[in-house]
Amino acid sequence: MDPSAEAAAGLEGADPGSQRDRVVTEDEWLQKWETGNTGFHKKQGHPLLQKHLDVLLNGRSGLRIFFPLCGKAVEMKWLADMGHSVVGVEVSEQALRDFFAEHSLPYCEETVPEIPGAKMLQSTCGSISLYCCSIYDLSSSIVGKFDGVWDRGALVAVNPCDRKRYVSLMITLMEKNSSYLLVTVLYDPNKHKGPPFYVPEAEIKSLFGDHCEIQHLQKVDDFSDRHRQWGLDYFLEVLYLLKFVP
Numbered sequence: 001m002d003p004s005a006e007a008a009a010g011l012e013g014a015d016p017g018s019q020r021d022r023v024v025t026e027d028e029w030l031q032k033w034e035t036g037n038t039g040f041h042k043k044q045g046h047p048l049l050q051k052h053l054d055v056l057l058n059g060r061s062g063l064r065i066f067f068p069l070c071g072k073a074v075e076m077k078w079l080a081d082m083g084h085s086v087v088g089v090e091v092s093e094q095a096l097r098d099f100f101a102e103h104s105l106p107y108c109e110e111t112v113p114e115i116p117g118a119k120m121l122q123s124t125c126g127s128i129s130l131y132c133c134s135i136y137d138l139s140s141s142i143v144g145k146f147d148g149v150w151d152r153g154a155l156v157a158v159n160p161c162d163r164k165r166y167v168s169l170m171i172t173l174m175e176k177n178s179s180y181l182l183v184t185v186l187y188d189p190n191k192h193k194g195p196p197f198y199v200p201e202a203e204i205k206s207l208f209g210d211h212c213e214i215q216h217l218q219k220v221d222d223f224s225d226r227h228r229q230w231g232l233d234y235f236l237e238v239l240y241l242l243k244f245v246p
């Protein structure tokens with residue numbers, strides 16, 4: 001179904017209640033990386049970031065950009081190559097090592113004194129710093145605050161029961177005047193248990209609405225064979241711009 005037909009059919013208001021209690025453990029995520037079950041990774045990077053980069057950067061240079069639940073997102077390399085400083089967090093060490101290897105980027109690693117068991121892998125030139133730990137271990141005293149966020153496959157990968165905790169943390173990591181690009185997904189949540197989880201616009205408003213202006217930028221059809229195999233007959237991505245006003 002194309003996006004306009006979906007909207008016309010009113011499916012955006014589908015009941016996500018069937019997913020409310022679903023929990024994916026960190027071990028399950030690690031296993032996905034170990035077995036190569038990583039169909040979420042976009043080798044060519046995300047067209048919506050390419051298209052809407054201007055609203056993220058807003059004419060500014062030398063920004064600090066955060067990639068929550070970063071996987072091995074190639075967009076981290078794009079932004080670092082533009083002169084920005086990139087920070088990511090990811091539970092899978094394999095994902096982070098793959099990222100540096102696939103881009104032939106030399107890196108070093110160090111422990112993170114504030115987080116037992118965590119590591120930070122940093123490109124030798126210093127522009128990409130990737131924390132290997134749970135996002136819930138981070139705080140602004142450890143990673144600082146950010147001018148921009150690319151949240152794709154992140155909020156929608158967070159377990160529904162942890163969404164408020166995730167958003168509360170993200171809000172503490174944002175600078176005033178920062179821009180947060182958020183990609184959510186829409187599909188019939190009765191046909192797929194997630195992740196990615198279905199997050200309707202009303203929930204975005206209730207999660208972020210007290211802290212920032214929310215602008216709906218674009219809705220695109222992202223339906224593929226992968227989604228057909230999940231039993232779906234439509235799959236949309238929705239891009240929002242969240243502006244953290246002073």
Ligand SMILES: C[S@@+](CC[C@H](N)C(=O)[O-])C[C@H]1O[C@@H](n2cnc3c(N)ncnc32)[C@H](O)[C@@H]1O
Nearest residue numbers: 029040041069070071090091134135152153157
């Ligand atoms: C759907 S993938 C998306 C990866 C990336 N954002 C992208 O666009 O390709 C979600 C990622 O979050 C990681 N993850 C899951 N829970 C996490 C947590 N609590 N802290 C940090 N990373 C986590 C998983 O290992 C997985 O790589």
